[in-house]
Amino acid sequence: MNEIIEMFSKIRIIPVVTIHNAEDANPLANALLEGGIPCAEITFRTSAAENVLQILSRRDDILLGAGSVLNTAQAEKAVENGARFIVSPGLNSKVVEYCVDRNIPVIPGTCTPTDFTQALEYGLTVVKFFPAEVMGGIRALKAMSAPFPMLKFIPTGGINPQNVKDYLNLPQVMACGGSWMVKADLLKEKNFEKIRYLVREAVNHL
16 A cells, blocks of 8 residues: 555656546557656546456556545445555545555545544545645645644645646645546547647646
């Protein structure tokens, strides 16, 4: 678990991907890698998610996770299909317990001090701050995280090229999650060249 968490601190930007066609899995992974980010969080928002995870799990060049995991059934399917970490939009106690019991890295969504406290009760030291911008952005994160120096955060939601560096400059932020590099319309158009460009642009601005 610690090995994967440590990788987040090196990757710094986690592409959050909602993909509808499994045939796009490898071209997408190639674009991410060529752009300079060897990681993908595949959201469980489409029927293709399991197949995409299964396809990408055959590769050894990308850190693969599952996002938008809402229940233990999805967590189990994600892990069975090759996800190495689990991300959820909220702090679902059953999902967290499932992952902790099996030593699977889990990044639950949190947005209040109560959530942060509950995460610590499960022994978690890294959580998602979501939806970051809607919840008050950098000012809110700085204020709410102050009593929790033992926690690191992965802000997600409203992260873009204009604010990502400001978030990453915060000492309590380990990495940021974002979908701006892999927008739905780019995947629909199979515009992997533009995805590659946006990923490279993000990496160059770190």
